[in-house]
């Protein structure tokens with residue numbers, strides 16, 4: 001599966017771009033380590049990347065760029081605030097999205113990758129209304145790149161094959177209520193990072209618990225396209241999601257931003273409806 005590639009220098013960026021075929025969709029994700037909304041968007045993009053198989057040559061590439069460390073690249077793509085996502089093909093900007101609107105970013109990527117839904121009824125319509133307004137990004141004049149939420153205390157590189165971009169939700173100076181609010185805002189985005197999201201112990205290629213392994217097997221059998229999040233790599237998400245979901249265990253399967261349940265519930269759903277999840281199968285032809 002695809003993953004976010006961290007760009008370390010301008011030379012690295014140029015060589016990465018030139019290694020791709022001209023028809024590849026490139027998704028540039030500009031962030032700064034101190035902006036909390038970037039941690040959310042990082043996790044959303046990692047989960048999104050995990051839905052696309054890694055092919056040779058790649059047909060899609062997700063690239064992560066520290067906007068402050070690489071100002072020339074940020075300038076080139078008019079990055080005025082973080083998080084900022086640019087969809088690019090053959091050097092042409094197809095679309096830029098400023099702010100932390102997970103659904104907008106996912107729609108744009110799927111549309112440009114050619115896997116999107118036609119205009120009109122989309123499974124995402126149900127959740128669109130529930131999404132909070134995008135983070136209002138502060139336009140940059142000549143000053144630094146800005147974001148309108150308080151900085152987080154730490155960020156940590158995600159494990160190579162995991163969808164996690166972890167950040168501690170409880171920033172110093174926040175009350176427990178504010179920390180919880182920030183964590184729940186992050187979870188609200190995360191559960192919608194993909195139409196089907198699996199919160200599991202470990203990763204699909206290396207599940208760390210039998211229940212998670214079995215649920216991965218069910219999704220695989222049905223060729224379901226899904227994003228995943230390894231809760232073992234993020235204690236805040238592990239504990240917070242139990243409360244947010246009002247569900248005490250993992251795995252947790254979420255569909256269109258709604259909790260389905262754990263392994264037992266998914267099995268019950270399949271027994272009741274053999275077509276359960278089939279609409280998310282990669283084998284299902286895309287509606288015209």
Ligand SMILES: N[C@@H](CCC(=O)N[C@@H](CS)C(=O)NCC(=O)O)C(=O)O
Pocket residue numbers: 201209211238248249250251261262263264265
């Ligand atoms: N019968 C449950 C099994 C899941 C389960 O019991 N998970 C436990 C052990 S892997 C769990 O997540 N405990 C809470 C934790 O580890 O934080 C299901 O249907 O999903």
